[in-house]
Amino acid sequence: GTELLQQERNKSSVDVEQLSNFLFTKDGLARKQRVLEILQNDKVFDKSQNYFAGRVDRFETALARAKKLRQLHIKHNFSQDDKMVANELISEPGPYGLHESMFLITLRDQGTPEQHEVFLRKAEQYKFIGCYAQTELGHGSNVRGLETTATWNSDDKTFTIHSPTLTSSKWWIGSLGRTANHAVVMAQLIVDGKPMGPHPFVVQIRDMESHQPLENIHVGDIGPKFGYNTMDNGYLLFNKVKVPHISMLARFSSVDPKTGKYARPASPSLVYGTLTWVRSTIVMQAGGVLARGVTIATRYCAVRRQFQDRDAPEWQKGENQVMNYTTVQVRLLPLLATTFALHFTGKAMMALYAASQSKMSQDAGKAGGPQRGAGPEETNAGSDLLADLHATSCGLKSLASYTAVEGLEICRRACGGHGYSSFSGIGPWYADYLPTATWEGDNYMLTQQVARYLLKTARSVLKGVDPNTNDTTLILSTFLARQDTGAAFDVLGNDSDIVAAFAWRASFLTFEALKHRDEQKKPWNSLLVDFYRLSRAHSQYMIVKNFYETLQSSSPAQEGMGTETLDIMHKLFRLYALHTLEQEASEFYTSSAVTVRQIQLARANAVMKLLEEIRPHAVRLADAWAFPDWQLDSSLGRYDGKVYEDMFYRASEQNPLNRVTIDPYPDSPTLFKANEAAALKSRL
Amino acid sequence: GTELLQQERNKSSVDVEQLSNFLFTKDGLARKQRVLEILQNDKVFDKSQNYFAGRVDRFETALARAKKLRQLHIKHNFSQDDKMVANELISEPGPYGLHESMFLITLRDQGTPEQHEVFLRKAEQYKFIGCYAQTELGHGSNVRGLETTATWNSDDKTFTIHSPTLTSSKWWIGSLGRTANHAVVMAQLIVDGKPMGPHPFVVQIRDMESHQPLENIHVGDIGPKFGYNTMDNGYLLFNKVKVPHISMLARFSSVDPKTGKYARPASPSLVYGTLTWVRSTIVMQAGGVLARGVTIATRYCAVRRQFQDRDAPEWQKGENQVMNYTTVQVRLLPLLATTFALHFTGKAMMALYAASQSKMSQDAGKAGGPQRGAGPEETNAGSDLLADLHATSCGLKSLASYTAVEGLEICRRACGGHGYSSFSGIGPWYADYLPTATWEGDNYMLTQQVARYLLKTARSVLKGVDPNTNDTTLILSTFLARQDTGAAFDVLGNDSDIVAAFAWRASFLTFEALKHRDEQKKPWNSLLVDFYRLSRAHSQYMIVKNFYETLQSSSPAQEGMGTETLDIMHKLFRLYALHTLEQEASEFYTSSAVTVRQIQLARANAVMKLLEEIRPHAVRLADAWAFPDWQLDSSLGRYDGKVYEDMFYRASEQNPLNRVTIDPYPDSPTLFKANEAAALKSRL
Ligand SMILES: Cc1cc2nc3c(=O)[nH]c(=O)nc-3n(C[C@H](O)[C@H](O)[C@H](O)COP(=O)(O)OP(=O)(O)OC[C@H]3O[C@@H](n4cnc5c(N)ncnc54)[C@H](O)[C@@H]3O)c2cc1C
Ligand SMILES: Cc1cc2nc3c(=O)[nH]c(=O)nc-3n(C[C@H](O)[C@H](O)[C@H](O)COP(=O)(O)OP(=O)(O)OC[C@H]3O[C@@H](n4cnc5c(N)ncnc54)[C@H](O)[C@@H]3O)c2cc1C
The missing domain is CATH 1.20.140.10 (Butyryl-CoA Dehydrogenase, subunit A, domain 3)
Structure with a gap:
């Protein structure tokens, strides 16, 4: 393989570096190199068991990585770009994914300064860990059809969040299944019995200590998917859960706590x-x-x-x-x-x-x-x-x-x-x-x-x-x-x-x-x-x-x-x-x-x-696309062309199934005579 | 969901039964029903953990099912068609897959009567459990390029099977990775130093008792795949392994043990x-x-x-x-x-x-x-x-x-x-x-x-x-x-x-x-x-x-x-x-x-x-395609339309990840505070 790729590279006059620079800029490429070295030096990012591990193990590893990445972020004072590059290199969705994107963005963009103090600061410190709960079992594309309700109670100045039907269960919500202790919940705001359309509410869903779901909240992971299995997409149901007035993100529309009047969004095309x-x-x-x-x-x-x-x-x-x-x-x-x-x-x-x-x-x-x-x-x-x-x-x-x-x-x-x-x-x-x-x-x-x-x-x-x-x-x-x-x-x-x-x-x-x-x-x-x-x-x-x-x-x-x-x-x-x-x-x-x-x-x-x-x-x-081998994690795509060697190594050395000896005969009830598969589980 | 599907069915005049009969015949449909009942009554075919389990567990279950199916085959005196229908209903590749297809077929079609006695009988009794080892790491489509050699030794009337290179390793061979104790190996026959093209050899690869690989044989599973993970596709290397003359399947071409002369196939287009x-x-x-x-x-x-x-x-x-x-x-x-x-x-x-x-x-x-x-x-x-x-x-x-x-x-x-x-x-x-x-x-x-x-x-x-x-x-x-x-x-x-x-x-x-x-x-x-x-x-x-x-x-x-x-x-x-x-x-x-x-x-x-x-x-x-729900194993495709109920049930009741409680905070080294995921592992 190596000589063949060398020949290929010799045959062509394309200037890889020029083209890479044009695609990513010199700075971008240097950044990638710098972050790559940091990640590669950390055992938790070792990818060797990625393709073998089952869902629970993969999720556990992904969680370890998410935590570690956050620690590295602080230690190395990562910029937003550094962080993005790190995620690209790691190449797997992680349990903080929605916290770090939609949860923070929504708090930032739709919260008032006061709400920034109460919610955003804690979220930025990873005390609140959140998700963005819009889609429901019954509605995704049609956001106006959402069934979760948030009813304004003028008496005690609260909202009651409620899931009236099975199909109103929040569903697909990234980082919700196991990870989040808070959620931005899109719910039909109801004021004086009148529906006002979907609005965002910040709701605590799990105990900050025990991480158990709070009362009247049913939450969990929605199960395995075609991919994206390192992410805990989740479901969420509310049984009449009261939240305070401040929970409704109020930068664009709000309910006046004194009068109970609803103020409409400034412009319908904010988005x-x-x-x-x-x-x-x-x-x-x-x-x-x-x-x-x-x-x-x-x-x-x-x-x-x-x-x-x-x-x-x-x-x-x-x-x-x-x-x-x-x-x-x-x-x-x-x-x-x-x-x-x-x-x-x-x-x-x-x-x-x-x-x-x-x-x-x-x-x-x-x-x-x-x-x-x-x-x-x-x-x-x-x-x-x-x-x-x-x-x-x-x-x-x-x-x-x-x-x-x-x-x-x-x-x-x-x-x-x-x-x-x-x-x-x-x-x-x-x-x-x-x-x-x-x-x-x-x-x-x-x-x-x-x-x-x-x-x-x-x-x-x-x-x-x-x-x-x-x-x-x-x-x-x-x-x-x-x-x-x-x-x-x-x-x-x-x-x-x-x-x-x-x-x-x-x-x-x-x-x-x-x-x-x-x-x-x-x-x-x-x-x-x-x-x-x-x-x-x-x-x-x-x-x-x-x-x-x-x-x-x-x-x-x-x-x-x-x-x-x-x-x-x-x-x-x-x-x-x-x-x-x-x-x-x-x-x-x-x-x-x-x-x-x-x-x-x-x-x-x-x-x-x-x-x-x-x-x-x-x-x-x-x-010129400049993918490090570590990022591709591919036997076939190795830069050095050592395709067969790598396939062989992974199959024979890293494969847990090869630590199992079976009894092959149909009339014997024994399945595994010996099973040391777990021994290869990646150490975090 | 139920009413909507009922309405759909009421709206149309298509005669489902007529059409099903036309597609599958009445007998075919009755067969399916009969086999379905047998399978559904057996705990080992319970599909509820299929989508959740990791590779090793899925393989173990698949092995249990393969064995059980063989037992049912005997017990109920299954016909070939019954067996096929059973496999369709179970809908997962199993460890006996290649034994029951290409291994048996090749022995039958390419073996002489004597070879039928020696190999086929035992294979039919599941004493020999086999696979069909043609493809190599380096060659799949181009069968003539296979590198594994089988050299005729006229002195002791044996063949030496050998893998001269890494790329000559057999690869992708279904049922080989963990299950088979025999293989039909396609190897370049060499007689008097002359290559004669690929020919099939029956080779024992694992001990009949311990199921450990025999000496000078390196064999194992090739690792996880996009799908087909209930099957142990395997690799296989030989270090100068001698096999007796009878090992070469000789119905169409053979080496005369006395003269060492090679006899060519009767017609080149037998296939x-x-x-x-x-x-x-x-x-x-x-x-x-x-x-x-x-x-x-x-x-x-x-x-x-x-x-x-x-x-x-x-x-x-x-x-x-x-x-x-x-x-x-x-x-x-x-x-x-x-x-x-x-x-x-x-x-x-x-x-x-x-x-x-x-x-x-x-x-x-x-x-x-x-x-x-x-x-x-x-x-x-x-x-x-x-x-x-x-x-x-x-x-x-x-x-x-x-x-x-x-x-x-x-x-x-x-x-x-x-x-x-x-x-x-x-x-x-x-x-x-x-x-x-x-x-x-x-x-x-x-x-x-x-x-x-x-x-x-x-x-x-x-x-x-x-x-x-x-x-x-x-x-x-x-x-x-x-x-x-x-x-x-x-x-x-x-x-x-x-x-x-x-x-x-x-x-x-x-x-x-x-x-x-x-x-x-x-x-x-x-x-x-x-x-x-x-x-x-x-x-x-x-x-x-x-x-x-x-x-x-x-x-x-x-x-x-x-x-x-x-x-x-x-x-x-x-x-x-x-x-x-x-x-x-x-x-x-x-x-x-x-x-x-x-x-x-x-x-x-x-x-x-x-x-x-x-x-x-x-x-x-x-x-009219007449798929039982059990076969489809799909929340979305249920006959009764209970889509959301079923999704919810699977996610919240059957999902092992929901038996895990995590610690979500990046500065805590704890990942799982509690883990009872294993408790849901399907009982065989
Ligand atoms: C991996 C993953 C992660 C996700 N993460 C989140 C998350 O973190 N938070 C969140 O809130 N949501 C999340 N979602 C949900 C996602 O946003 C929705 O699945 C998406 O919006 C599609 O909506 P739907 O599933 O309701 O599709 P549907 O609208 O039900 O579409 C079904 C079919 O109907 C068609 N269709 C529907 N309406 C029309 C129409 N008017 N005209 C023509 N055709 C139509 C569609 O084309 C499609 O073929 C996630 C989804 C996935 C798969
Ligand atoms: C799940 C699975 C199970 C299998 N089970 C078995 C088994 O039990 N036993 C067994 O022996 N094998 C098995 N195989 C191997 C299978 O038969 C081969 O993978 C298949 O024959 C393709 O060969 P290849 O992988 O060498 O492809 P290649 O020939 O390497 O093809 C690579 C690419 O090159 C192209 N190409 C190659 N030659 C030409 C040409 N002359 N002209 C134009 N294009 C060309 C192809 O179209 C393709 O795009 C299995 C494979 C899989 C995926």
Whole structure:
């Protein structure tokens, strides 16, 4: 393996360091190295039993790690970025996960200064350990349908939190099952018998000493999942539990303790900011998530040899690296291109977001509000930059997370039988990443928001809004203007024409959808499938555009990328774009963005040629993602190519099942003659 | 939940019993019921801890079950079919899995009568417990590349089995890791210093008493996998182990003990039969495998309600069943149609196979031979029925197993958050089924064999072979004859035209590929991507054709299916076909099988209309698959719709993690204050 990877690296002129710096900056890479050393020196982060341990043991280890990480945080004075990098390197969800994200964020964003004193300080000191309890057994996407109630008692100035039905049980709540002693509970506020919609309440749920559930509270872990098993997602039921007035987080809306009057939130759209940020992060991370699988599969497929190429000349001895088979290339290399496409897109979104942050920050906060609603479009149009960014981020979150999910599985399968072993490192990673397709907006439902926004914008364009309002108004106006002239995009000859063709198709689908909705008055529900396609088309346009612009801008050169490396990046751009184009061919025809002949040429010539050109650089391009072996925890993806040695070592030395001797005969009642499996349990 | 499912069942006129009988026959259903009762009465088959237990515990339970099943087999005098049904109901791979399949089959098919006496009898009595050790760490698909050697020693009439390298270690071998005391080992036979290719040897590997590995044998379990963790896939290395002459299975080829002369196999293509059978089984099973996911998701999506339909009239109160959303329908209903399509196709293949079995049985045997080779086409054409069935089964195995794999994941995601819980029953099932895409021929590589066969057949058609030789010659000849006239298939108006359009597209792609290969002399490797598409197109044609013919034939009526039910089945046929057609639209255009307008109409009208028409029957159609709850082991898929009750019960009552009390504070070294998790371990 080692020589094969060395040969691969020798063959290519891609400058790994330049590219890594461009992706992560020098500082970022140095940070990663620094944190890695700290973690690796600590026995509790030893990963060797991760793939073997059962749920209870894994949870125990995860808890030990979470505690240790918190201690290291203090000891080394970690920054927020250091902490994030540490979590990436450890690569498993941990019991403090929701405490450190949604619990703290919600207290911070939605609490008053007084509430910060009472709740936030203690939470920051890990005295209060919390979670964010919104979803219920019966309601997830439809937040307005939540059944847990918080009834205002004007007599004693308290709220009664209650779970009236089985389906009102909080469910899926991260860090709740075993860990949290507090929860932010989203409950229907009831004042004077009138429901006011869901509001956040801070509720203590376990005793601070004994850690036993408080009276009238039923709480526990919801059980094993496809992945994410180091996390204690939990359930929570209240039997008329009284909490004081201060429990309701009151920055945006509140009940006046004296009058019992409810004050409404200042603005109904407070949520754009945070959510846009979270979704842009998901887009950027999707690149890195996928890159793990691509790195592993690329390295392994360069080491794995199988069959001689029978068309090969006699003197070319030895078996072929499977990476040389075009059916392996066509699966892996477009995904390799996709990793960069997603990374650049996420980054560009976050930059746009940061640029307008000052405007947005004042609206930030309040998660879980109307953004989760899915249904007919709102009536008031808002085609400014913020709304554009928000809608765009919905569609991109959906596309990016699916792309990563599906791509990881393609990578795993490309590794043949060995991909199925946990030691491949792809399967467990895939399993933990999967819920990203469901949370922060179900991937199917989010597309309704994108469509709603595009329809709104199309209407305003038809009414003559300034094309330069934002990018969406621009492409829709351009399409309208040229609609009767037709399009002639030189997608195989000109990169900017590729971007234009993607814009054209998205615009075409937008106006088609508008026709169905506004002229033909079709019911919203009958159009959901079209909307899904529309959102996908628009998001693919965004990715192609951002990838193109990143390479076109001056930043690669400024940040030290040489022309050879940049040249390969251009090829990756074309591969991503043309491969997508031919996968979605029929929409490109029907919108007349390209001709049938162009598609045929893209498929049979351009894509195949690009695969051939990129092939020699595959390993180095993967290397640029700069994953330490410790992070990948993969036999197949080792930097040094020692695939077989590592698989063998793990199987024969680290495998608890091999400490068991069985009695194999069906008529004997003995199962295990000897069992020393527990001896390998990792020491904390 | 219960009332909602009851309403669903009341709304539809599909006759569940008729349809079930048609799928499985009355006898089959009665058998299932009988076996189910036996299993359910036995504590060892209690599934309640399956989703919770760690690997070692699960393996122990699986071993207990395997033993018990063997005992029941004897006690109740199970037939082969009873046994199969029992395994389906238990739904987990077990430690005797490979003993009972490949080990016994290989001994039977490849052993001489003398070897049957020595090995097979004992194996049938479970004294020898075996496995089939072909794959190595370094070689799976390329069987000829196996490195394990078996060197003939003429002096003492023995073979020396040896593993010369790390990569020659046997790997992935089911039932080997902890269970087997014997193995069929595929090793390169070496006679007089000359390699003769891989041959099967029966080798004892563990002591019959102590079950410890014999001297110079290193054997163990290969570790945890994405799924299949109740099976002990193993590794095996030999350090010059001598075995007697009788160890080489000698029905087809042998070394003469006196002269040391090697006798070659009678015919090089002995393997068509068994493999065709195995692959046809995979096709048929893929329908049932997918149907589990579809049953679960369909029932759950009928119980799950989320959001009000805002276009709905005011009086229509309550939240919408998510099955009413078209983006849910478009994911689930085509898959529902697919389950039947695959089932009928597999069944038809097996019937064809049975019909020609007498001819084939004489060639049966010898697994793992040249069939796994992938490379340029063989030179001698063979376009008879057998070869057709064989090639067809390769393509169908590939398509069917991918369809089931991908479909299961679509079903899981359609269930939203709860789909991610193990209690959904989809995730664990998916994980166990996954390797079907890799074994019995990697799904990508198999498509090369299909293409090779289609090219060969196209050449013979060009040379004027009788069109009626088999179905492939027929469709290729028809295409050739009409090529210059063009096609005009009324795919939206006429079902038989749909079949013809699929045949046309497959034929078009065949001749395209032939042009590339024979005229343009493109290298084999550069055409693999085209071949993959070609195989897929051909297999989709086969499925459409078999589905159509099953409904067209007299058997539905004969077997008691009423016209109403048959009518829905026709709709399912159209849904499968038209949905596939629009998914693969671009190949249908470019081959001129349909027009752009037809595709647009299929997409926007026909498919959407079919979804609406099939929707009311979804639950009953799933019911017809007749899965007992015990088999599904799913909270979401319960027949009675008690989804939430069951999830809650499993989480709060059966979950070992809830028997643990933790100390949550980062500065405390205590992790678990109390741990009674083990108390729930299932009693055997
Ligand atoms: C691992 C994990 C961790 C989580 N952690 C937390 C947490 O810490 N705190 C918390 O509060 N929640 C958490 N959740 C819950 C998560 O936010 C919800 O599962 C998610 O919002 C999806 O909602 P749902 O499960 O109700 O899906 P549903 O809304 O029930 O979706 C079911 C199906 O119906 C479809 N559907 C529903 N409505 C419509 C519509 N209007 N139009 C079209 N289709 C529709 C969906 O597309 C989907 O296919 C977590 C979930 C998971 C899986
Ligand atoms: C759960 C499980 C159980 C198993 N049980 C057994 C068992 O009991 N006994 C046993 O002997 N084996 C067993 N196997 C092994 C199994 O048969 C092999 O894994 C399978 O044959 C695939 O071979 P491979 O892993 O070598 O894949 P590889 O051949 O290494 O494939 C790797 C990649 O290269 C590609 N590739 C390889 N060659 C070519 C080519 N010529 N052209 C184009 N692409 C190519 C493949 O498509 C794939 O993407 C088991 C495997 C699994 C996962």
